[in-house]
Amino acid sequence: MDAEITLRVDGQRRTLSVDTRTTLLDALRERLGVTSPKKGCDHGQCGACTVLLDGRRATSCLTFAVANDDSEVVTAEGLAEDEQPHPMQQAFLDNDGFQCGYCTPGQICSAVGMLDEVKAGWPSHVTEDLDEPPELDDEEIRERMSGNLCRCGAYANIVSAIREAAE
């Protein structure tokens, strides 16, 4: 069964007809040609498909496109403004936070969403003092980014990029 949906993707309104079983990731990549979210595992385990969905990070392989009718989707491609890289993109470049780059769009979207969660005071599994705003030390960054795997193992540089972007 097909359904017509509208998504706002990286600032552009896109209307498309999708089989109701189509994931948001496949709708973006296969139907709309938005290829910055990557298909790593297709099982919610690697984070390569992470986008910002109505401002919050989400693994697009785990959600149906039809469930996100009228949503705002921002991919790593849509983070730059006026051809200027987003501060998180710049920090990844400056800190050499990628190798093959396959996981990078997901890492960057996840890192941007994660900083907003920290700003909002959300604790993580390793936050010790739940009465104080969380301090973004390396342990917090690693824990909060643990849903994003990098097969090239660029973790150390990813952590320093995020630390720099958070400053």
Ligand code: FES
């Ligand atoms: S492709 Fe979605 S989490 Fe791996």
Ligand code: FES
């Ligand atoms: S840079 Fe290659 S998987 Fe992360």
